[in-house]
Amino acid sequence: MTEFSRRFRDDRGAMLVIALVIITTVAVVTGALLSKSWTNVRATVSLRGVAGTSYAADASAKIAINNLRLGKDAPGWVTPSFPGVWTNWVYTNNADGTGCFGADGTNPDNVLELNNVYPAAGDQTSSSSARVECSQVPGTGLFGAGAGVGVNDPDPTDAFARALTTIGNSGTLQGISLKPLGTGNTAPMPMRGGVASESFIDVDNGALVTDGYVWAEGSCTGQIVGSEKICNSPGKVPTPATPTSPVSSVPSYRDATAQGCTFQPGFYNNASDLSAAVNACGTAYFASGAYYFDFRDADHGGSNTWTISTKVVGGESTGTGTIPGACRSPITNASVTGVQFVFGNSSRMSLSDSAQVELCGPSNSGNAPMTIYQQPTGTTSSSSSVNDVSAATATEQTGSKYNVGVATPNGTSVRDATANADASSVTWTMASNAKNEMGVDYRDFPGLSAIPAGSDVTSAQLRIKYAKTTAQNLTVTVKDQTPANAVVSAPDVSGWGTVDISSQLRDQLERGTFDANKPTLQLRLTGASKDQTVTIDAVKLSVTYVPPSLRAAVDGTLIDAPGGNFQGRFVVQGATFAPHGYINLVPGSSNQALVAFRWGIVALGVAFKAQPPQTFGYPLVSIPDAGTGFGSRVTVVDLKVYVCVQAGSCTSGGRHALTVRVMITDPPYGSSGAPVPGKRKMEVLSWAEQN
Numbered sequence: 001m002t003e004f005s006r007r008f009r010d011d012r013g014a015m016l017v018i019a020l021v022i023i024t025t026v027a028v029v030t031g032a033l034l035s036k037s038w039t040n041v042r043a044t045v046s047l048r049g050v051a052g053t054s055y056a057a058d059a060s061a062k063i064a065i066n067n068l069r070l071g072k073d074a075p076g077w078v079t080p081s082f083p084g085v086w087t088n089w090v091y092t093n094n095a096d097g098t099g100c101f102g103a104d105g106t107n108p109d110n111v112l113e114l115n116n117v118y119p120a121a122g123d124q125t126s127s128s129s130a131r132v133e134c135s136q137v138p139g140t141g142l143f144g145a146g147a148g149v150g151v152n153d154p155d156p157t158d159a160f161a162r163a164l165t166t167i168g169n170s171g172t173l174q175g176i177s178l179k180p181l182g183t184g185n186t187a188p189m190p191m192r193g194g195v196a197s198e199s200f201i202d203v204d205n206g207a208l209v210t211d212g213y214v215w216a217e218g219s220c221t222g223q224i225v226g227s228e229k230i231c232n233s234p235g236k237v238p239t240p241a242t243p244t245s246p247v248s249s250v251p252s253y254r255d256a257t258a259q260g261c262t263f264q265p266g267f268y269n270n271a272s273d274l275s276a277a278v279n280a281c282g283t284a285y286f287a288s289g290a291y292y293f294d295f296r297d298a299d300h301g302g303s304n305t306w307t308i309s310t311k312v313v314g315g316e317s318t319g320t321g322t323i324p325g326a327c328r329s330p331i332t333n334a335s336v337t338g339v340q341f342v343f344g345n346s347s348r349m350s351l352s353d354s355a356q357v358e359l360c361g362p363s364n365s366g367n368a369p370m371t372i373y374q375q376p377t378g379t380t381s382s383s384s385s386v387n388d389v390s391a392a393t394a395t396e397q398t399g400s401k402y403n404v405g406v407a408t409p410n411g412t413s414v415r416d417a418t419a420n421a422d423a424s425s426v427t428w429t430m431a432s433n434a435k436n437e438m439g440v441d442y443r444d445f446p447g448l449s450a451i452p453a454g455s456d457v458t459s460a461q462l463r464i465k466y467a468k469t470t471a472q473n474l475t476v477t478v479k480d481q482t483p484a485n486a487v488v489s490a491p492d493v494s495g496w497g498t499v500d501i502s503s504q505l506r507d508q509l510e511r512g513t514f515d516a517n518k519p520t521l522q523l524r525l526t527g528a529s530k531d532q533t534v535t536i537d538a539v540k541l542s543v544t545y546v547p548p549s550l551r552a553a554v555d556g557t558l559i560d561a562p563g564g565n566f567q568g569r570f571v572v573q574g575a576t577f578a579p580h581g582y583i584n585l586v587p588g589s590s591n592q593a594l595v596a597f598r599w600g601i602v603a604l605g606v607a608f609k610a611q612p613p614q615t616f617g618y619p620l621v622s623i624p625d626a627g628t629g630f631g632s633r634v635t636v637v638d639l640k641v642y643v644c645v646q647a648g649s650c651t652s653g654g655r656h657a658l659t660v661r662v663m664i665t666d667p668p669y670g671s672s673g674a675p676v677p678g679k680r681k682m683e684v685l686s687w688a689e690q691n
Contacts, residue, residue: 050122051121051122052118052119052120052121052122052124052128053118053128053643053645053655053657054657054658054689055118055121056117056118056128056130056643056657057130057641057643057657057658057689058658059117059118059130060112060114060117060130060131060132060641060643060658061132061639061641061658061660061687063112063114063117063132064100064101064112064132064134064639064641064660065639065660065662065682065684067101067112068090068091068100068101068134068637068662068664068680068682069090069664069677069678069680069682070090070677070678071088071089071090071091071677072086072087072088072089072090072102072677073677073678074101077101077102078102078103078104079102080097080098080102080103080105080106081103081105081106082097082103082105082106082188082207082209082223082225083180083187083188083206083207083209083223084096084097084098084187084188084209085187085188088672088674088675088676088677089102089677090666090675090676090677090680091635091637091664092141092142092617092635092664092666092675093136093140093141093142093143093144093635094141094142094190094616094617094619095143095190095191095192095209095210095211095619095622096188096190096209097188097190097209097210097211097225097226099134100112100134100135100136100637101134106225108211108227110133110134110135111131111132111133111134112131112132112134113129113130113131113649113650113651114129114130114131114132114650115129115648115649115650116128116129116648117129117130118130120646124645124646125646126646126647126648127646127648128643128644128645128646128647129643129644129647129648129649129650129654130641130642130643130644130650130654131641131642131644131650131651131652131654132639132640132641132642133639133640133642134637134638134639135637135638135640136635136636136637137636137637137638137661138625138626139625139626139630140625140630140634140635140636140663141625141632141634141635141636142616142617142632142635143192143331143617143622143624143625143632144624144625144630144632144634144635149161149367149368149623149626151163151192151193151194151211151212151623151625153623156238157238157239157240157241158240158241159240159241159242159243159368159575159577159600159602160240160368160575160599160600160602160623161194161240162193162194162195162196162212162600162623163191163192163193163194163195163210163212163600163601163621163622163623164176164191164193164194164195164196164600164601164603164606164621165195165196165197165237165240165600165601165602165603166196166197166198166199166602166603166604166605166606167198167237167239167240167579167602167603167604168198168199168555168582168603168604168605169198169199169217169218171555173555173556173557173582173604173605174198174199174200174582174604174605175197175199175200175201175202175218175605175606176195176197176200176201176202176216176605176606177202177204177605177606177607177608178201178202178203178204178206178208178222178607178608178609179203179204179205179206179608179609180203180205180206180207180609181206181587181609187206188206188207188208188209188225189203189206189207189208189209189608189620190209190210190619190620191208191209191210191212191619191620191621191622192210192211192212192619192621192622192623193210193211193212193600193621193622193623194210194212194213194214194215195208195210195212195213195214195215195226195621196213196214196215196216196236196237197215197216197217197218197237198217198218198237198239199216199217199218199605200216200218200219200220200221201214201216201218201219201220201221201222201224201231202219202220202221202222203220203221203222203223203224204222205222206222206223207222207223207224207225208222208223208224208225208226209225209226210225210226210227211226211227212226212227213226213227213228213229213230214226214228214229214230214231215228215230215231215233215236215237216230216231216232216233216236216237217232217233217234217235217236217237218231218232219231219232220232240579240602242376242577242579243368243370243373243575243577245342245373245375245376245377245550246290246340246342246370246373247290247292247340247342247375247550249550250267250292250294250454250548250549250550251265251266251267251290251291251292252266252267252453253266253267253269253452253453253454253512253548254266254267254268255273255510255511255512256268256270256273256274256276256277256278257273257276257277257511258511259277260281261280261281261282261283261284261285262284262285262286262287263277263278263284263285263286263287263291264287264289265286265287265288265289265290265291265339266289266291266292267291267292267294267454267548268291268292268293268294268295269293269294269295269296269454269456269510269548270295270296270297270510271293271295271297271302271303271304271305271306271307271347272297272302272303273510274293274295274306275305275306275307275308278306278308278310278312279307279308279309279310281310282310282311283310283311283312283313283321284310284311284312284313285313285314285317286312286313286314286315286339286359287339288315288316288337288338288339288362289337289339289340290339290340290342291339291340291341291342292342292344292375292550293306293341293342293343293344293347294343294344294345294347294375294548294550294551295345295346295347296456298346299456299458300503300506304345304346304347304348305348305349305350306347306348306349306350307349307350307351307352308349308350308351308352308355308357309351309352309354309355310355310356311323311326311355311356311357312355312356312357312358312359313326313327313357313358313359314327314338314339314341314357314358314359314360315327315328315336315337315338315339315359315360315361315362315573316328316336316337316338316360323356323357323358323569323571323594324358324569324571324573324594324596324618325358326358327358327359327360327573328360329360329573329574329598330360330361330362330363330364330369330573330574330599331573331598331599331624332631332632333363334363335363336360336362336363337362337363338359338360338361338362338363338369338371338573338574339359339360339361339362339371340361340362340370340371340373341359341371341372341373342373342374342375343372343373343374343375343553343558343578343581344374344375344378344550344551344552344553345375345380345551345552345553345554346553346554346556347553348556348557348558348559348560348581349558349559349560350560350561350562351559351560351561351566351568351570351585352561352563352568353561353563353565353566353567353568354567354568355561355566355568355570356568356569356570357568357569357570357571358569358571358572358573359371359372359571359572359573359574360573360574361572361573361574361575361599362574366626368574368575368599368600369573369574369575369599370574370575370577371572371573371574371575371576371599372558372559372572372574372575372576372577372578373576373577373578374553374558374577374578374579374580374581375550375551375552375553376552376553376579377550377552378549378550378551378552379549379551379552380546380549380551381546381547381548381549382546383458383544383545383546384451384544384545384546384547385542385543385544385545386445386446386447386448386450386451386541386542386543386545387542388463388540388541388542389445389446389447389448389540389541389542390415390418390419390420390445390446390538390539390540390541391415391419391442391443391444391445391521391539391541392415392443392444392445392446392516393415393442393443393444393516394413394414394415394418394440394441394442394539395414395440395441395443396414396439396440397437397438397439397440397441400434400435401434401435401436401437402435402437402438402439403428403429403430403431403435403436403437403438404428405426405427405428405438405440405536406426406427406428406429407424407425407426408423408424408425408426408427409423409424412424414426414440417536418440418536418537418538418539419538419539420538421465421495421537421538422537422538424537425535425536425537426440426535426536427533427534427535428525428533428534428535429531429532429533430470430528430529430530430531430532430533431530432530433529433530436526436527436528436529436530436532437524437525437526437527437528438523438524438525438528438534439522439523439524439525440522440523440536441479441520441521441522441523442520442521442522442523442539443516443517443518443519443520443521444516444517445514445519445541448514448519448541448543449513449514449515449516451509451513451514451543451545451547452513452547452548453509453512453513454509454510454548455509455545455546455547455548456506456545456546456548457502457505457506457509457543457544457545458502458544458545458546459500459502459542459543459544460500460501460502460504460505460506460541460542460543460544461498461499461500461501461502461541461542462476462488462498462499462501462521462539462540462541463496463497463498463538463539463540463541463542464476464488464496464497464498464499464523464536464538464539464540465491465494465495465496465497465536465537465538465539466488466491466495466497466534466535466536466537467491467495467534467535467537468525468532468533468534468535469532469533469534470525470527470528470529470532470533470534472525472526472527472528473487473488473525474487474488474497474523474524474525474534475487475488475523475524475525475526476488476499476501476521476522476523476524477521477522477524478501478504478505478508478519478520478521478522479518479519479520479521479522480508481504481505481507481508481519482504483504485524486499486500486501486504487499495537501521504519505519505543509545521539521541523536523539553578553579553580553581554580555580555581555582555604556580556581556582557581557582557583557584558578558580558581558582558583558603559578559581559583559584559585560583560584560585561584561585561586561587562584564586565586566585566586566587566593566595567587567592567593568593569592569593569594569595570585570594570595570596571594571595571596571598571618572596572597572598572599573598573599574598574599575599575600575601576597576599576600576601576602576603577602578601578602578603578604579602579603579604580604581603581604582603582604582605582606582607583601583603583605583606583607583608584606584607585607585608585609586607586608586609587609594618595608595620596618596619596620596621596622597620597621597622598618598622598624599622599623599624600621600622600623601621608620616669616672616673616674617632630663633665633666633667633668633669633675634663634664634665634666635663635664635666636661636662636663636664636685637661637662637664638659638660638661638662639658639659639660639661639662640656640658640659641656641657641658641659641660642654642655642656642657643655643657655690656690657689657690658687658688658689658690659686659688659690660684660686660687660688661684661685661686662682662683662684662685663682663683663685664680664681664682664683665680665681665683666679666680666681667679667680667681
């Protein structure tokens, strides 16, 4: 065998091939492993960036929650640039013009920007920033404890789409005049809901602060803080629709003097009597139901003004007697009866400087609970008369001082003898100076019992055909009424004398309907001498009256505190609809004075002053949130967290990474009457990562 052949058959070359195969295989496997490892490393770095974004969102939400807990004590809190009481401020959805995180100048601040909140993670080259947008959950917060249209009612013709609407556009009783009081007169006047005037809005010092819009067809003066301000815009404010009247007919008549200190629903027509009856009580309660006030005092020389100088509570009593809170509010109670005060014609209310009033209206299925209302339609009824009627009963007075009359013809009764002017009459001849009086009581006059209770007696004339030989006067007294002893005029050429008893019969009719014994007219002559005579031929009564009716309200001041130093309280837990009424409430020097209309006002015009601050949760005028809430000490907010990755700020845009719902519960308010920063319970109701 040749050398070449031996080498060709040698296996040493095969080993090289095997080695090369092994090396190649190891290289391929190692390369694959290295490639996979690098992919994993890159994935890990990327995941760190994703986790960093999630952590940034979590951290931002926690910072926002802590800021809500701390309020004014939170880092970076900036005092708003408009007047207000910012000591110990926290967010409760109060009507102070702020948002969740205070205010940015004069605008509510509901956005918390957190620049560079989380350091670069993974493959990120710089820190990330975040933005937290806060919104209140409807039906929660300080005003979310009841039903209502809310502050964003889209229907501008809804009478209570706004907190305050004035529709007067001529004369002096128009517009919105506001003057906050306080140190340097720079306090805020808080409202909750829109404000609109068909004429002007004038803020004298301080600021009008509302979370709604402010519209005026005329000028605006002074500082105004709101979501929108439009002035000098004719036609901007629609005239509100008229809600249905709480009364469709005149209710049953009530005698104010017979109510004690608990007044019942019905029709009241005497302002003087009502004022005296109410003010005689330490607290005058008005039971739930509809009241119609149509005073007639001014028709007879008086005033149609119900004056209040005591405490008045209307609606379901809570038993506390403390205003506010003396009656059950339809805002915080889903089902409650309440009062409805309807004012007709020129009837009005006037408050003394110390008066305290709280009126709670009835629940109305989430709609405005009408509490104070001016009757929009109706006219004065036509007058009716009962003419020349004779009494069905005449009783001659007897006793040691009375002279007994002699009726002619003999045997005729006194009633028959004096019923008509005819041949029958009664003559009294004084027997002695001791027995020198005559007296007859006349009652049961036909037709009088048909006069409706509460009618206004415009005329009542008693005509007597008589003759006498004494100089003493013949007098008439309406039993149980004053003045007594109205003098009958001297007989005219036909022998008739007259006496006007209009006021006496008017007052008596206001105590209830006429009947067989009411009125009783007492005809008297006293002090005659022996042998002097009095002859009565006929006694006739004529009465003209105006039946009660619903009468449309007329323009005028409806609610007034004329003293100019009001130190009491006037709280309406419900809606006030007074398109013909001017409301003038001017608290004075007392910082305890409180004026609060808690379901809005429609009025001809308003003039308000307010002490700083309005009691916590009691802005001057407000509209409650829609829906049923958790109570006034529970506020629920939604926090939406946006993360701007590798950005030095996050004012807009970014990735929506997280949504958190947080419930804030305040403990019972202390002596300050407001919540305390840092002492609030924070509960996370949901924590939802966003894809």
